[in-house]
Amino acid sequence: MPHPTRQRIFISGASSGLGEGMARRFAAMGRDLALCARRLERLEALQAELRSAHPGIRVEVAAMDVDDPRSVATVFSELADRLGGFDRVIVNAGIGKGASVGTGGEAANRAVLHTNVLGSHAQCEAAMELFRRQGMGHLVLISSVASVRGMPGSRTAYGASKAALNALAEGIRSDVYGSQIEVSTILPGYIATDINVGRRGPLTVGLDKGVDALTEVIEREPVRGYVPPFPWRPVARLLRVLPLSVVRRVTGS
Ligand SMILES: NC(=O)c1ccc[n+]([C@@H]2O[C@H](COP(=O)([O-])OP(=O)(O)OC[C@H]3O[C@@H](n4cnc5c(N)ncnc54)[C@H](OP(=O)(O)O)[C@@H]3O)[C@@H](O)[C@H]2O)c1
Numbered sequence: 453m454p455h456p457t458r459q460r461i462f463i464s465g466a467s468s469g470l471g472e473g474m475a476r477r478f479a480a481m482g483r484d485l486a487l488c489a490r491r492l493e494r495l496e497a498l499q500a501e502l503r504s505a506h507p508g509i510r511v512e513v514a515a516m517d518v519d520d521p522r523s524v525a526t527v528f529s530e531l532a533d534r535l536g537g538f539d540r541v542i543v544n545a546g547i548g549k550g551a552s553v554g555t556g557g558e559a560a561n562r563a564v565l566h567t568n569v570l571g572s573h574a575q576c577e578a579a580m581e582l583f584r585r586q587g588m589g590h591l592v593l594i595s596s597v598a599s600v601r602g603m604p605g606s607r608t609a610y611g612a613s614k615a616a617l618n619a620l621a622e623g624i625r626s627d628v629y630g631s632q633i634e635v636s637t638i639l640p641g642y643i644a645t646d647i648n649v650g651r652r653g654p655l656t657v658g659l660d661k662g663v664d665a666l667t668e669v670i671e672r673e674p675v676r677g678y679v680p681p682f683p684w685r686p687v688a689r690l691l692r693v694l695p696l697s698v699v700r701r702v703t704g705s
Contacts, residue, residue: 455634455673458540458590462486462531464518464575465545467494469645470594473663474542474670479506486531486538488516489545510535518545518571528578540590541579542670543572543617548647550609561609568613573620580624580633588632592670593621597641597678600688604700606651614639625675637676638669641684653703655683 467489551557583589643662
């Protein structure tokens with residue numbers, strides 16, 4: 453069955469990188485947007501750009517700190533009221549930093565786990581409350597290929613945070629299985645953004661190509677989607693079965 457058009461789309465982490473890129477793509481498709489992040493001035497500049505390029509759409513912006521569950525609950529419901537609900541929620545805000553566990557990087561590792569896991573969880577609570585009330589919606593969690601195996605070095609906490617998102621998404625999906633609420637876990641490979649400056653792995657794609665693939669995959673509403681599908685779907689399959697002695701060499705940082 454074809455998916456309904458997801459007209460009203462919420463995107464967190466829309467002030468840069470993939471979130472900003474998705475906002476531009478969905479605006480060009482005529483969708484209405486609710487955009488949030490901490491850097492409000494960047495969101496306001498994006499809002500002005502999108503409203504002028506696509507006068508028919510609605511673009512609402514608000515500052516939200518996903519580290520603060522009260523900020524998430526309040527801002528999410530304010531934005532939902534402004535658009536009259538959401539058809540799709542893209543849980544995208546995240547950070548990537550850290551160091552090998554036990555080497556003095558405790559604060560950075562904790563920050564990654566806090567923002568990526570608890571920040572995403574807070575958004576899922578808000579989104580699912582709304583979707584349950586509406587009886588429909590598409591929940592999208594932006595995970596990472598770094599979640600399919602334990603990652604060494606600066607990506608250990610990051611990979612663990614994204615593995616938690618995979619489990620969170622599947623649990624929610626299990627809860628609402630067979631209903632009009634769809635849940636997608638999206639696993640990008642390397643796409644050039646601020647999150648990976650100086651830490652880009654092999655097979656990195658440029659932002660435009662990455663965002664094109666990302667929006668295409670999200671529109672298909674898969675249970676699990678890799679971005680870009682090639683090479684990351686086969687790479688992920690391989691990573692799952694390779695011995696750790698090999699995985700650590702190809703994923704080392
Ligand atoms: N690029 C890749 O290769 C790649 C691969 C796999 C997965 N991902 C995932 O894709 C998502 C987007 O990352 P990106 O690559 O686009 O990096 P980015 O350019 O650094 O964007 C991260 C976004 O998250 C927001 N954010 C961070 N902490 C926040 C907080 N406490 N509250 C609210 N917003 C917060 C930032 O906005 P403010 O600073 O304005 O708050 C920013 O808009 C992340 O979840 C990342 O893990 C990226």
